[in-house]
Amino acid sequence: MFKILKKERLAENISRLVVAVPHIARAAKPGNFVVVIPTEKAERIPLTIADADVEKGTIAIIFQIVGATTKLLDSLKVGDEIPHLLGPLGHPSHIEKFGTVVVIGGGVGIAEIYPAVKALSKAGNEVIVIIGARCQDLLIYQHELGKQCKDLRITTDDGSCGRKGFVSDELKDIISSGKKVDLVVAVGPVPMMKVCCEVTRPHKIKTVVSLNPIMLDATGMCGVCRVVVGGKTKFACVEGPEFDGHEVDFKELTDRLKPYRDVEKQALDHVCRLLSITPQ
């Protein structure tokens, strides 16, 4: 059982929890994730470790409230305990001095890039961060990321904050300005990562993406997270979650995220009844 020490609502449907789990905090590295089971009957869901504090023995997880299990997780309050938390999982991000690195976060992916931005800056890279969301209200971690890099750029679909447009537009401009970019890291919704890879491909700029397929055990046992990278099937949970974006079969990834969409509503309705709230 792992106690929730802090809970914040970062945006309308995005929450952040700080949980006491010293054994994970001490072993966590940027890019690692955890599996969370908020109640005994819930799903096992993978969430990126958004921050880890070894001294305090805590980790932070950030999640979008999209389905039944995230709804349950969000129903927990400070002082409540999460019954199961497994991690750190996956390969950590590869951190070294690359030169100039553009790190892109979209949606809840904005929070997920935070540990990498911190580590890349510390390793002596010039880090340019681009974050994007539908509108200003959904932008998160602006302040925190601003502290970790000198160049933070913001885009919103509706222009309510920063540039009106997509993160890929900003990426295009950086590249066409003649700036030498050594590495791009993109974390967010599949279409966003795909478009970023298309922008960098003609320029042969190495682009790392963090994939988010369906996971179950997340320890390499079930294979539901299989993704095709460079023509080969890989298990994202143990061989990823970060891969060379130019090699990823995004179409298949998109298809493999779909199978349970039609029953998600059923699960969500059930949870809303449990929590006595009206489904949205």
Added chain:
Amino acid sequence: MTNRSARERISDFNEVPRGYTAEQAIEEAKRCIQCKKPKCVAGCPVEIDIPGFLKFVAEGDFASAVKKIKETNALPAVCGRVCPQEDQCEKECILGVKGEPVAIGNVERFVADWERGTAPAVSRSDRGGGKIAVVGSGPAGLTCAGDLARLGYQVTIFESLHVTGGVLTYGIPEFRLPKAIVNLEIEYIKSLGVEVKTDMLIGNVYTVEELLKDYQAVFIGSGAGLPKFMNIPGENLDGVYSANEYLFRINMMKAWKFPEYLTPIKIGKKVAVIGGGNVAMDAARVSLRLGAEEVYIIYRRTRREMPARVEEVERAEEEGVIFKNLTLPVQYYAGDNGWVKEAECLQMELGEPDASGRRRPVEIPSSNFKLQVDTAVCAIGNSPNPLVPHRTPNLETEKWGGVIVTAEGLTSIPGVYAGGDIVRGAATVISAMGDGKIAAKAIHKQLSAGGI
């Protein structure tokens, strides 16, 4: 033992055999002729004193019978159900030469179940023997932990999943091994003083080297959890599962009770299960219970070569599973919704024997045909779970991934032992238990002799 009718059992997840009554168990045990040199014991990987416990059963002294079994086997209710006795103790039974061997497994199952109604007597030794870490709470780990606890060691089991039991929990379905029984066996191990920590992935959270700083020895029993795929086109379509995923959703996450349990599963009307082992039979039989109309077992050899227990193949057939033997899937095709719709297969014939001694299946050219399916389950086996070996640089493994050990279960790292499927590749529950026992003995010997 009599079985419930196939029709009755495919409508629920309860067990198939009804189990012995006390009278039936006594009668069966009396058939044992109490050989002076019992071959059955030699056929048992954990060397249960079989004539000894049968004698007690014959006398109606079930309590002494259980005690006798538990001298060497901490999980009799499990073994009585899932051991392939026909290839082990019962195969060696002298009565089997001319007639039916004593149904040792059924009697073992009876006495273990009988004990469940009573409170088991537990003898705890003092905890002066030092600290041991066990990685994995499957049959190998539980056995090793139980034996060491009885010898007075403080044992901690680290389990990566949120529930204990390993393959007994996530792999074998309720109707073959009720989870209430698995839980009781685990409670028994805990009652010996073993501590179980779930949600602990060794390799990631602590390395084996780190464990060695706090524990005097480590036993790795992390199993064969890595599913094999055929690497044929279409295998990543929606509706194509590994047997691990399929059974994990059902057994571990209770997807059949969706949405009360929130993990979903989609089982179509026509299910093809690829493979001929016990796991394939489990996947096929689970599908029938969850409403599939037609369930196929697709196997590239014939029934004679099937690695599954004869009993399981028979039960699958009784329940209505359709066997498509000498058949090999070569490609899956999707329907408009992106979901699997067809499996293209080839007909096979048997050629010359291969390294396993079984006749090799050979493709018949131009024999392709298409089978309409909306779910496919790949049950062609598992490899040793690579996580612990990958994160333990000095741990030597075979090319196929199995951890290399001595006859005593010692790995290439002093103080680190291993057993079960992480060493053998996918094998049986009882062989894993045997390995756990051997390693426990070796650890005790090593530590009594003055440490590692």
